[in-house]
Amino acid sequence: MSTAIRVAGASRQRRAGIGLATPAALFFLIFWVVPFGYSVYLSFTSYDLASAPEWIGLDNYRRMLEAPQFWHSIRVTLVYVGGAVVPTMVLALLLAIPLSRPGRARAVLRSLIFIPAAIPLFAASMIWRVIYSTGGLADRIGEHTFGVQGWLTDPDVAMWSVLVMVIWKYLGLYVILFVAGLQALPQNVYEAAAIDGSRAVRTFFLVTLPQLKRTLLFVLVIAVTGAFNSFAPAYLLTQGGPARATEVFPLYLYNNAFSFSRMGFAAALALLLLVVLLALSIAQFRLIRDEEDR
Amino acid sequence: MTTGISVRGVRKRYGDTVVLDDLDLEVGAGEFLAVVGPSGCGKSTLMRIVAGIEPLTAGSVVIGGEDVTYAHPGDRGIGMVFQDYALYPHLNVEGNLAFGLRAHRVDKAEVRRRVAATARQIGLTEHLAKKPGQLSGGQRQRVALGRAMIREPRAYLMDEPLSNLDAALRVQMRAELIEFHQRVAGTVLYVTHDQVEAMTMGDRVAVMNGGRFEQIADPTTIYEQPATLFVAGFLGSPRMNFLDAVTGVEGDSVRVTAGPLSWTVPAGQLDGPLPESVVVGFRPETVLPSGSVLPGSAAGQAATFAGDVALREYLGNEAILHLDVDGHRIVSRLPARVAQDAVPFAVDATDLHLFDPAGPALWHGSALRALTGLRQ
Amino acid sequence: MERLSRRTVLKTGLGLGAAAGLSPFLQGCGDNGESGSDDNSGTPQGTVKVWMHQEDLFNQVFQSAVADYRKQFPNVTIEPLQIPLPQLDTKLQTALIGDQAPDIVKTGGWTLANYIRKRQLEPVSLPAVGAKSYDEFADRYQENALSSLTFDERVYGVPIDFNTTYLFYRRDRFAQAGLDPDKPPTTWEQVAEYSKKLTTTGAGGKKIGWQWFYTTPIWSELELTPLVRGLGGRILSEDGSSSSLSSPEGIKALEYVASVGDPKLSNKNDVYGMFADGVAAMQLSGVFSVSLTHSFNSKAVFGDTFDCAPVPQWASAKEKTASGYTWAWTVPAKAKNKFTAWHFINFLQDRKVTDASLKTAGLIVPTKDWQKEPVAKGKEFQILSDQVSYADFGTPVPAWNEMAQALTDAIAAVANGKKPADKAAKDFDDAMKGVLG
Numbered sequence A: 001m002s003t004a005i006r007v008a009g010a011s012r013q014r015r016a017g018i019g020l021a022t023p024a025a026l027f028f029l030i031f032w033v034v035p036f037g038y039s040v041y042l043s044f045t046s047y048d049l050a051s052a053p054e055w056i057g058l059d060n061y062r063r064m065l066e067a068p069q070f071w072h073s074i075r076v077t078l079v080y081v082g083g084a085v086v087p088t089m090v091l092a093l094l095l096a097i098p099l100s101r102p103g104r105a106r107a108v109l110r111s112l113i114f115i116p117a118a119i120p121l122f123a124a125s126m127i128w129r130v131i132y133s134t135g136g137l138a139d140r141i142g143e144h145t146f147g148v149q150g151w152l153t154d155p156d157v158a159m160w161s162v163l164v165m166v167i168w169k170y171l172g173l174y175v176i177l178f179v180a181g182l183q184a185l186p187q188n189v190y191e192a193a194a195i196d197g198s199r200a201v202r203t204f205f206l207v208t209l210p211q212l213k214r215t216l217l218f219v220l221v222i223a224v225t226g227a228f229n230s231f232a233p234a235y236l237l238t239q240g241g242p243a244r245a246t247e248v249f250p251l252y253l254y255n256n257a258f259s260f261s262r263m264g265f266a267a268a269l270a271l272l273l274l275v276v277l278l279a280l281s282i283a284q285f286r287l288i289r290d291e292e293d294r
Numbered sequence B: 001m002t003t004g005i006s007v008r009g010v011r012k013r014y015g016d017t018v019v020l021d022d023l024d025l026e027v028g029a030g031e032f033l034a035v036v037g038p039s040g041c042g043k044s045t046l047m048r049i050v051a052g053i054e055p056l057t058a059g060s061v062v063i064g065g066e067d068v069t070y071a072h073p074g075d076r077g078i079g080m081v082f083q084d085y086a087l088y089p090h091l092n093v094e095g096n097l098a099f100g101l102r103a104h105r106v107d108k109a110e111v112r113r114r115v116a117a118t119a120r121q122i123g124l125t126e127h128l129a130k131k132p133g134q135l136s137g138g139q140r141q142r143v144a145l146g147r148a149m150i151r152e153p154r155a156y157l158m159d160e161p162l163s164n165l166d167a168a169l170r171v172q173m174r175a176e177l178i179e180f181h182q183r184v185a186g187t188v189l190y191v192t193h194d195q196v197e198a199m200t201m202g203d204r205v206a207v208m209n210g211g212r213f214e215q216i217a218d219p220t221t222i223y224e225q226p227a228t229l230f231v232a233g234f235l236g237s238p239r240m241n242f243l244d245a246v247t248g249v250e251g252d253s254v255r256v257t258a259g260p261l262s263w264t265v266p267a268g269q270l271d272g273p274l275p276e277s278v279v280v281g282f283r284p285e286t287v288l289p290s291g292s293v294l295p296g297s298a299a300g301q302a303a304t305f306a307g308d309v310a311l312r313e314y315l316g317n318e319a320i321l322h323l324d325v326d327g328h329r330i331v332s333r334l335p336a337r338v339a340q341d342a343v344p345f346a347v348d349a350t351d352l353h354l355f356d357p358a359g360p361a362l363w364h365g366s367a368l369r370a371l372t373g374l375r376q
Numbered sequence C: 001m002e003r004l005s006r007r008t009v010l011k012t013g014l015g016l017g018a019a020a021g022l023s024p025f026l027q028g029c030g031d032n033g034e035s036g037s038d039d040n041s042g043t044p045q046g047t048v049k050v051w052m053h054q055e056d057l058f059n060q061v062f063q064s065a066v067a068d069y070r071k072q073f074p075n076v077t078i079e080p081l082q083i084p085l086p087q088l089d090t091k092l093q094t095a096l097i098g099d100q101a102p103d104i105v106k107t108g109g110w111t112l113a114n115y116i117r118k119r120q121l122e123p124v125s126l127p128a129v130g131a132k133s134y135d136e137f138a139d140r141y142q143e144n145a146l147s148s149l150t151f152d153e154r155v156y157g158v159p160i161d162f163n164t165t166y167l168f169y170r171r172d173r174f175a176q177a178g179l180d181p182d183k184p185p186t187t188w189e190q191v192a193e194y195s196k197k198l199t200t201t202g203a204g205g206k207k208i209g210w211q212w213f214y215t216t217p218i219w220s221e222l223e224l225t226p227l228v229r230g231l232g233g234r235i236l237s238e239d240g241s242s243s244s245l246s247s248p249e250g251i252k253a254l255e256y257v258a259s260v261g262d263p264k265l266s267n268k269n270d271v272y273g274m275f276a277d278g279v280a281a282m283q284l285s286g287v288f289s290v291s292l293t294h295s296f297n298s299k300a301v302f303g304d305t306f307d308c309a310p311v312p313q314w315a316s317a318k319e320k321t322a323s324g325y326t327w328a329w330t331v332p333a334k335a336k337n338k339f340t341a342w343h344f345i346n347f348l349q350d351r352k353v354t355d356a357s358l359k360t361a362g363l364i365v366p367t368k369d370w371q372k373e374p375v376a377k378g379k380e381f382q383i384l385s386d387q388v389s390y391a392d393f394g395t396p397v398p399a400w401n402e403m404a405q406a407l408t409d410a411i412a413a414v415a416n417g418k419k420p421a422d423k424a425a426k427d428f429d430d431a432m433k434g435v436l437g
Ligand SMILES: Nc1ncnc2c1ncn2[C@@H]1O[C@H](COP(=O)(O)OP(=O)(O)OP(=O)(O)O)[C@@H](O)[C@H]1O
Pocket: B014, B017, B019, B037, B038, B039, B040, B041, B042, B043, B044, B045, B046, B193
């Protein structure tokens, strides 16, 4: 009798399990598998949104590899990712160290530095367009210092101008993340290091940084995937110009999809981006895991 | 090799709160000095000031004859063991041990040699590649000790290094520390709030209370001749019995009366006239059945009294009796075999301590013992 | 990708026309005509949804035209929707695939070829506009005015905001530089010479003579076209199937673009703003600049502070040339109420409405003899009317967006010294090979 009850209980449990898992499975199917499968399919077609997609095999991928503009946008993207991620993280860390100590003034500074992150990107880019326009603030401050004119209109300068805005925009967010990470570190380890004769710089590199590794990796994942995906800053400030100097990969993709109606080609680009981001995320999380194992 | 530590006129304030009030302390070369006191009395603060990781408000710190008051912690030649070890969590045992040597740019071969030697001493040669998270509490404790040792410091500072260990391990580590101290003959400033640790480990014990030292002396003196009411009450378990008493001169003697208990003391044995009201103290182990008062003790110098046993704590080898004596609570500690109900008890005058109600000790009964030569 | 023919068809007659008639392109149109839920009964009725971009002045004219129309046809409801200009094209592309298509859209003429290739637009309904043939319908407009809206002998849109480019110049800056404000440059060579004289770096910042649009695709085509055509070359072949910027004419035109103007200057209102502020003394622009310049700077007054003149020609040119564009009222193939849509569009061609458009909003509807109306007396309208006959209204290509973007890239690259003109021209032609053919 007791086995019968157990068996009945088990099957009821199994049924309940299936019942509970169904919504998640449906969600996954509807919002992930189906669109992903459709994108894969589209990437093998020529599709202009009007007539039915036409199967063209690997043509989109072949054309992608042959398009100078594709390679150009990859180069631009790498500069963008490096230029956004590295300085933002270094600056954020440098600011987070003094700001992570207790004190009312520091709390105020922490919220001030976060303000740009809270401003909608659209509004922020409006502000920066005015700053960068001829005779604007950037000209008044920077023209003589850097000998630069045409912050957004000079193809050699525009990318750096976009990056300055991007760094300004996201710095506060990273500072907050680093401050949280730093505040979680045990204090007496620093005292031990001081007694061991380690001075500030050595302590920073040998005690703080290694302990902050998880926070650093976490922020790095966010920053790198964010930068790879980021389309809005360049779109809002320069529309990818001048002379496509700021046409990052997502913008190239967007133009192909929505300006040029080359949906199949755009799908191929999107898949490539997805694969790269997946590979990056896996690599980064493997790093974190290795760190934990050790 | 190791040298002494001098703390001179050290004062520490946080805002308006005075945490350390004009402290003086001399730790001799090779001496193990245990600082003991209740929580919050300023023990850690003192230690951190000596280490240089806490700035002081006034005074100076001298280590090995060198004024290090404003020196960087790393330049004071000290090794410190923290209560929660403060090991570098991201470094393995080897890295933890070598950190200080590398910071001082000791050459690689020498680092390797010293790490190996230290690991052998602390018995962790097998575990050099492990990170602190993978070690037991005792092993971490040893790493912390090893890290302090490896630089062959002029003095060791240890802030409650055993308090995070379970009871058995604590006893074992205590023995290891004593053994370590004897081996390296190192100067140790040791902070604890555990009186057993202080008494068993310290060459001398400094009893601290409210940011001041109440008494600094060897364990016997501290126990036998506590300088203040606080010291008398703080050390010893169960606590010393305290009774309010009045004194009166009777010819050559002075009579001390605390409720039903009363003693006479030859006036000549006192250091001077006693105030009229005093606090009389005697330890529980000196409250004995009246029949067993040690022979030879001068008659009339022991107070005999009857008491009801209100509570009896049986500990196997001994028993703690809580006696009700005319409304006064008196605690007695007796070998379990001796403990009986409702017998007359006696406390010998040689076991008395008289205190000014304000704190300072006025007289210790042990003075009589020296006189009569009854005890060694 | 099917090739579109426009003037070719008109010129070569039956041969190509018959071939085109067999193409799936035209069959597609037939299908769409039948599948519409629309009736050609000849009675305007129901709801007509109209999408157009935001334009406040024109909106006033439009609203009163709607009111007049509803007086005559109370069974019809007109539902206008104003969409910000940058979103119009994307929103329309999405709507044309789904079932949300409006009945009327104000569309840029340069985007028409793309929609027509995708069979997403409906040709003018002859019964609804009361015409017997497309030729008869075209006769109602100034010659050449429907050229950019005609594909395979069918007219797909009715012009609104019809424009040729002009030379706009600052009289005040001319006077300051010792140039006669009444004698604007008539040749590109003069433009270059004047531009040098008008370039100064003073206390108020840098001021320049001529300024191009360096980032706006439609302007890349409007600016480069008269330069190339004036030299006797072409950017795109007449049927839009190939490009030839990498020709001596194309290269010279690009070099010219690089020789005047300053790509590093910026202004939140682009070249219009620089001109309004007097930073740029000359620009190529449309008739709307008369009011736009004033709206950016109330001190700039047309005829006094600034003026307009015909598009300059090369000194060596044998024929005159200019560039032009038009917006158009169009009806999506998926519209629910096509007959009434065309009927209402036809109503908007009424003299009363077109006069009001011109007078209130400065928008030209080039119906026959529009330039003889009293409201068109202004010099700017007369210049435009003269230029219409010889203006190039652009070669229709379905991949116009990509073409114009590539043209913009070429101009930006050369102007910024990133590529020599011949390299930029060749890159453009190479890019076009995969796009046009
Ligand atoms: N940063 C500080 N600001 C204000 N008061 C402090 C600060 N640090 C310590 N104190 C105070 O100083 C006094 C001494 O602290 P300390 O840590 O030296 O005590 P302790 O004797 O080590 O106690 P425990 O046995 O609990 O470790 C305490 O009353 C504490 O509240």
